[in-house]
Amino acid sequence: MALIDIVKGAIPVLFFSGWAGADGWPWIPVALGGAAVLGHMFSPYVSFKGGKGVATAAGMFLALAPLAVLIAIPVWGICLWLTGYVSLSSIIAVLSVPVTVALLQPDSPYLIWASVALVALIIIAHRRNIGRLLAGTENRFRTRRSASG
Numbered sequence: 001m002a003l004i005d006i007v008k009g010a011i012p013v014l015f016f017s018g019w020a021g022a023d024g025w026p027w028i029p030v031a032l033g034g035a036a037v038l039g040h041m042f043s044p045y046v047s048f049k050g051g052k053g054v055a056t057a058a059g060m061f062l063a064l065a066p067l068a069v070l071i072a073i074p075v076w077g078i079c080l081w082l083t084g085y086v087s088l089s090s091i092i093a094v095l096s097v098p099v100t101v102a103l104l105q106p107d108s109p110y111l112i113w114a115s116v117a118l119v120a121l122i123i124i125a126h127r128r129n130i131g132r133l134l135a136g137t138e139n140r141f142r143t144r145r146s147a148s149g
Helices: 002-020 027-041 054-064 066-083 086-104 109-125 127-135
Strands: none
Touching (some): 027 054, 027 109, 054 066, 054 086, 054 109, 066 086
16 A cells, blocks of 8 residues: 555656656646645545555655655664664654655755755654554554563
């Protein structure tokens, strides 16, 4: 399912960003990817309640800033291995994207601001997970064997 969400974020950017033109509007690919993420998170087909947007945003940024995603993936994996929390790992990985984009593509202000906005949206989408993390009731994804078995 995550692969479908990734493709959902990448396709609008890859196939329709030609509308920006060589000399034209650099914000169009960012807007198309952002629309895909918003459409995933607030889908009219499910009463405007969709997914958390992480995989769709990953697809968008895979098309726009692939190195930022390639850095965020191991950040996610290491965090998951250390903590066992998928939600925390997703939040930390997403937080790494604006930093990486700003360092690697400082001449892309639309992309930098879109990454910051999407981080805010994704964190808001994870607010219940954050509450459970703070309360110590969030479910863990088992990444290591227990000592007893």
